[in-house]
Structures are given as structure tokens and as C-alpha cells.
Amino acid sequence: MSAESAELVMRDLVDVLLQEDLAGFGARAEAGQPAELAGEPLAPGELWCRVKLAAGWVCCRVRPGGALQRYRYARGPVWLGGGGSAARPLRPEELLVLASGELADAAEVSEDVRAAVEHTEVVLGQRAALDLTPQEGRLLAGERLAATRNRPFHPTARAASGWTAGEVARYGPMRAEPLALDWVAVRRDRLRFGTDPDSQRLPDLVLAAEGRQVLADLVDDEYLAIPVHPWQFDHLLPAQFGEELATRAVIPLVRGLGRCHPTASIRTLTTAPETRRHVKLPLGMATLGATRLLPPRYLANAERAQECMRELVDRDTLLRRRVALCDERIWCGWHDPADEFGDRPGQLAAQVRVYPELDGLVLPMAALAAHEWDVLAPAISDRFDPVDFFRELAKSFCEFGFAFLRYGVLPELHGQNVVVQLRGARVQRFVLRDHDTLRLFPEWMASAGARDPEYAIKPGAAQSLRLESAESLVGYLQTLGFQVNLYGIADALCRHFGLDEGVLWTQLRLAVRECLQPLPAAVAEVLRARLLHAETWPSREVLGPLLRQGRSSGVSMPAGLGVVPNPLASGMVG
Structure with missing residues (x-):
């Protein structure tokens, strides 16, 4: 196992332990070098950080943490000492267990950390x-570049829980050769369909002529052939749909038909050669603590959200210029009227996502957070300037984010859901995908005349789509949009180009101030107060909730809310 892999995971782990103050880890962090490490050198700008634990102490090199936290991890190793034993380096999964105290799911999460390495x-x-x-x-x-980091600042982001290393190599995004799909016939009366008529003919959208003919010779009109990921076919389909296989409501047809490339999300695949169509399929494994299923109710809610956003894009000049939407109305999934809100239907479903016409350089924003700027910078511009680029990106991002907020809605703006289209180092527009988490504040929607998408939500279930305050809606911009997406990019730029992150926070602050000006007074007032003048911002906690709850049996990533200093407050940036 290379040191680089462990170092990347350790960096995210130490940073999140410090920021979330898990089991008091951040509060107990103090500057100081133990005597046992007296011969270990520091590079310029580095400090020693020691944290006392029940088992002794852990210590590593850190650097000043910037706007959001006191310290950030500088480089390894992380040492364990005290208790009468010689100091020794720790593996990431060992540190997780030592630092998490008595939290219930430490063993399971430590296995995910080990798998991440x-x-x-x-x-x-x-x-x-x-x-x-x-x-x-x-x-x-760009999808493959994004996969080298995945979700920034999450210590299990690089783990495909439930898969071996061999399965990651076989089914993951760096697989060089196209991956063929398996196909089953499902009785049409047992399926739920998207509103686009093409939902009734998925094979025609993803297969070449010879593949379509193979299926046409096997399937009669009572059935529809739908694709299944080969791992899902082997491991989940027999267990989840054994009765339906026995009664021939579901019939295996053919294996290894079609050509696709897995993307960073693993369950979504491009066609090969690439077209505007991507195929999204469920997988009964987990990433970020959430199972990668595809419940039809989520697909239906995504359609409702898409229609809501389409109306807003059509009526708003700025959104029409800055935003394009993927079409996510082509899908089908297992229909069980007695289990409308269950997760089992999400084990057998498929969506064909259709992109708008793409020209110029198109990248998931998550690719810009990858530590791959030796590849990215010359591809973007032969005279690339990181500060100028971030200024342009931050302003364009705020423009369209604020434009949605004026209507009381906000797409989920982390880097995997947003594709940026560039011409030179200039942002042309953003392409949005995965519409099922468009969040709403009904009061602002009503004031702006925006139509409610009327989501189907299980009565009494916890949900985060319909929010009770404007501040809660803005909080998702602060956490997923700014701290995960833009700050992930800023972090990668700073590491590669040797920048002080305060320079990039200043660019974001200037962008926020400029983009507030065209907004209605009531919306601008809330944004100004929450983004520029509040002492603190909400933050997205990921490790603590994962340790307390364990991996989710459903499709929602374990997460909670914490607090960080406001990085845009006048005293924090220049």
C-alpha cells in the first residue's frame, strides 16, 4: 500500500476530527512537540499539534487552519505515544478508533476508512x-478526475463500502475498457414510468442497433427490457426479487450487452462512445454512508423539481443565460403500491439522463477540487491565473445561486451535481443534474409567484426539502455550495499554487457583495445578514453523524449541522 493513498485519507480524517471536535478532539488539540519526537523536523509554516487521549497522545504536523478552523493537517505521519511505549505511526483507521471514544459505530466506520485507503x-x-x-x-x-477525490473533506469519500478492491478496479470510474450491462425483462404492469414517452423504450436509447435487435427477439409486448448493473445482477437481484423471478414477473434476458463507462458516482455511466445520454442504475453498496439505490419516488420528485426549475429558467434572464438543465424525465422502476415509500423498489430501476448540447470544456465542479491542477490548468487556459479563475467562478456561481434563491428554491450545489462549461478561463454556463434535492422555502416561492413542485414525501418522515425558514435555505448554499464545493476548489488551488486561502475567500466575499445588488430587498437582506455579517456559519458535519448512526440503510447520507466562523466576515478576510 503506497504512502500517498494513506496520506490522502489521513488528511481528510485529521481535518474533520479537528473541525467537528469529535469526542473533544479539537478542543484538546494544543501546540507542542513531545520529547519523543524531538528529532522530527518541521517545514516552514508547520506546527506540531498534540491531542491527549485516554491511550496517551497523538501528534502530527499541522498548519494554520485558515478561516474555518484553527489547524489543518500538514503532513504525516500521525504518531501515537505516551503510556510508556515508544511512539509509533498510526494508520488512518487506527486513529479513527482512538479518537472516536465510545461512539457506537466506530468499528464499521473504521472499516470504511481502511477501505478508503x-x-x-x-x-x-x-x-x-x-x-x-x-x-x-x-x-x-472530468468525471475520472473528480473520482480521485470525490466529496472533499470526507474521510470515507474514497471508499465503496461493500466492494472489494477488485470490484473497484472492475466496476469503478478508472476502468479503461467499456463495461457491458445485464438486461432483465419486467412486466410493464409492475413498473412505474417517467413522464417522457421514451421511458417506455430504454433499450433504444442506450444500445446500438444489433443490441436492440437481440432484446427485441427475446421480449414480447407485456414486458420491457431494462438494464441492470452486472454487480447488482450478481449480488442483489436474486435476493431482493427471488419471488418475482420465480413467478416470471422479472425474467433474466442477456448478460454483457451494451458499452458504458462508469463515472465518479459509480452508479451513473456514460454511453461509449460518449453521447448526451447517461444511464443511472441502482447499486446495493454504499458511498458516504448511504446506499446507492434509485427509488422511483425520488425519480418522480426529480421530475417535479425539474419542471419547477424549467419554469424559473424560462422566465428569468440571468438563469436563462447561466443555467441549463439535464432532462431527467426518462426512467422506470419497480412499482409496489404497498411499498410506495420503501427502499426495495429502488433496487430495480433505471434512468436515462439527457444532457443539453455541450461545447467548450465541460467539467463536474468536483473535478476542480481534485488535486489534479497540473492537468486542469493547461486544459483551461495556456495563461491560467488561479486567482482570476476563482474570481470568475465564484461570481458566476453566486449569480445563479442567488437567482434561484430569489424565487425561494435552491438546487443541491455540491460539486458532483453541478457541471461547469468553460470557454478559455471564462464560465459560459452551469449544467445542473440530480434534481431530486431541489430545496424550497414556500414563503419566498409564493412571493415570487413560483409554482410548488408538490413533492411526494412519506407522511411524518424526516425530510429536508421543504424548509421552514429562509435562513435554513440559505444554509444549504453556505454548506454544500460554499464550504464543500467552492472551498474544495479553493483548497486544491491553494495547495497546488501555494496561495493563501484568504485571497480566495476575499474573491468570494466580493462576488457575494456584487451579486446581492439585483435581488429583491427582502431576499438581499437575509443573504447579506447571513453571509456577510453573522459571526458564524452553519457547517456540514459528516463524521460524527456517521459514527453515531452507522451507514444508512436508505439513500440519505448521514449528516448534521455544526458551526464554523464566518469566513466572509470583515475581520476574517482582507
Whole structure:
């Protein structure tokens, strides 16, 4: 196992332990070098940080933490000492167990951290054999770049829980050769369909002529052939749909038909060669603590959200210029009227996502947070300037985020859901995908004349789509939009180009101030107060909730709310 893989995971782990103050880890962090490490050197700008634990102490090199936290991890190793034993380096999963105290699911999460190191090794090993230079109008290289980091600042982001290293190599995004799909016939009266008529003919959208003919010879009109991921076919389909297989409501047809490339999300695949169509399929494994299923109720809610956003884009000049939407109305999934809100129907479903016409350089914003700027910078511009680029990106991002907020809605703006289209180093527009988490504040929607999408939500269930305050809606911009997406990009730029992160926070502050000006007074007042003048911002906690709850049996990632200093307050940035 290479040191690089463990170091990448350890960096995210130490940073989140400090920021979330898990079991008092951050509060007990103090500057100081134990005598046992007296011979270990510091590089310029580094400090020693020691944290006392019941088992002794842990210590590592850190650097000043910037706007959001006191310290950030600088480099390894992380040492365990005290208790009469010689100091020794720790593996990430060992540190997780030591730091998490008595939290219930430490063993399960430590296994995910261990898997993150192992799976990073696979991804980086395969990545070295690929040319990931982004190509105009094509997404696959950017998806693969995004996969080298995945969700920034999450210590299990690189783990595919439930998969071996061999399965990551076989089914993951760095697989060089196209992946073929398996196909089953499902009785049409047992399926629920999207509103686009093409939902009734999925094979025609993803297969070449010879593949379509193979299925046409096997399927009669009472059935529809739908694709199944080969891992899902082997591991989940027999267990989840054994009765339906026995009664021939579901019939296996053919294996290894079609050509696709997995993307960073693993369950979504591009067609090969690339077209505007991507195929999204459920997987009964987990990433970020959430199972990668595809419940039809989520697909239906995504359609409602898409229609809501489409109306707003059509009526708003800025949104029409800055935003394009993927079409997510083509889908089908298992229909069980007695289990409308259950997760089992999400084990057998498929969506065909259709992108708008893409030209210029198109990248998931998550790719910009990857530590791949030696590849990205020359692809974006032969005279790339990181501060100018971040200024342009931050302003364009705020423009369209604020434009949605004026109507009382906000898409989920983390880097995997937003594709940026560039021409040179200038932002042309953003392409939005995964519409099922468009969040709403009904009062602002009503004031702006925006139509409610009327989501189907299980009565009495916890939900985060319809919010009770404007501040809660803005909080999702502060957490997922700014701290995960834009700050993930800023972090990668600062590491590669040797920048002080305060320079980039200043660019974001200037962008916020400029983009407030066209907004209605009531909306601008809330944004100004929450973004610029509040002492603190909400933050997204990920490790503590995962340790307390364990992996989710459903599709929602374990997460909670914490507090960080406001990085845009006048005393924090220049």
C-alpha cells in the first residue's frame, strides 16, 4: 500500500476530527512537540499539534487552519505515544478508533476508512495509465478526475463500502475498457414510468442497433427490457426479487450487452462512445454512508423539481443565460403500491439522463477540487491565473445561486451535481443534474409567484426539502455550495499554487457583495445578514453523524449541522 493513498485519507480524517471536535478532539488539540519526537523536523509554516487521549497522545504536523478552523493537517505521519511505549505511526483507521471514544459505530466506520485507503490505491494506480486531459464537449475525463477525490473533506469519500478492491478496479470510474450491462425483462404492469414517452423504450436509447435487435427477439409486448448493473445482477437481484423471478414477473434476458463507462458516482455511466445520454442504475453498496439505490419516488420528485426549475429558467434572464438543465424525465422502476415509500423498489430501476448540447470544456465542479491542477490548468487556459479563475467562478456561481434563491428554491450545489462549461478561463454556463434535492422555502416561492413542485414525501418522515425558514435555505448554499464545493476548489488551488486561502475567500466575499445588488430587498437582506455579517456559519458535519448512526440503510447520507466562523466576515478576510 503506497504512502500517498494513506496520506490522502489521513488528511481528510485529521481535518474533520479537528473541525467537528469529535469526542473533544479539537478542543484538546494544543501546540507542542513531545520529547519523543524531538528529532522530527518541521517545514516552514508547520506546527506540531498534540491531542491527549485516554491511550496517551497523538501528534502530527499541522498548519494554520485558515478561516474555518484553527489547524489543518500538514503532513504525516500521525504518531501515537505516551503510556510508556515508544511512539509509533498510526494508520488512518487506527486513529479513527482512538479518537472516536465510545461512539457506537466506530468499528464499521473504521472499516470504511481502511477501505478508503485500499480503494484510493486502486483508483490512483489505474489513473496513472489513463490520459485524463479534458476534451471539449466530453465529460468522462472530468468525471475520472473528480473520482480521485470525490466529496472533499470526507474521510470515507474514497471508499465503496461493500466492494472489494477488485470490484473497484472492475466496476469503478478508472476502468479503461467499456463495461457491458445485464438486461432483465419486467412486466410493464409492475413498473412505474417517467413522464417522457421514451421511458417506455430504454433499450433504444442506450444500445446500438444489433443490441436492440437481440432484446427485441427475446421480449414480447407485456414486458420491457431494462438494464441492470452486472454487480447488482450478481449480488442483489436474486435476493431482493427471488419471488418475482420465480413467478416470471422479472425474467433474466442477456448478460454483457451494451458499452458504458462508469463515472465518479459509480452508479451513473456514460454511453461509449460518449453521447448526451447517461444511464443511472441502482447499486446495493454504499458511498458516504448511504446506499446507492434509485427509488422511483425520488425519480418522480426529480421530475417535479425539474419542471419547477424549467419554469424559473424560462422566465428569468440571468438563469436563462447561466443555467441549463439535464432532462431527467426518462426512467422506470419497480412499482409496489404497498411499498410506495420503501427502499426495495429502488433496487430495480433505471434512468436515462439527457444532457443539453455541450461545447467548450465541460467539467463536474468536483473535478476542480481534485488535486489534479497540473492537468486542469493547461486544459483551461495556456495563461491560467488561479486567482482570476476563482474570481470568475465564484461570481458566476453566486449569480445563479442567488437567482434561484430569489424565487425561494435552491438546487443541491455540491460539486458532483453541478457541471461547469468553460470557454478559455471564462464560465459560459452551469449544467445542473440530480434534481431530486431541489430545496424550497414556500414563503419566498409564493412571493415570487413560483409554482410548488408538490413533492411526494412519506407522511411524518424526516425530510429536508421543504424548509421552514429562509435562513435554513440559505444554509444549504453556505454548506454544500460554499464550504464543500467552492472551498474544495479553493483548497486544491491553494495547495497546488501555494496561495493563501484568504485571497480566495476575499474573491468570494466580493462576488457575494456584487451579486446581492439585483435581488429583491427582502431576499438581499437575509443573504447579506447571513453571509456577510453573522459571526458564524452553519457547517456540514459528516463524521460524527456517521459514527453515531452507522451507514444508512436508505439513500440519505448521514449528516448534521455544526458551526464554523464566518469566513466572509470583515475581520476574517482582507
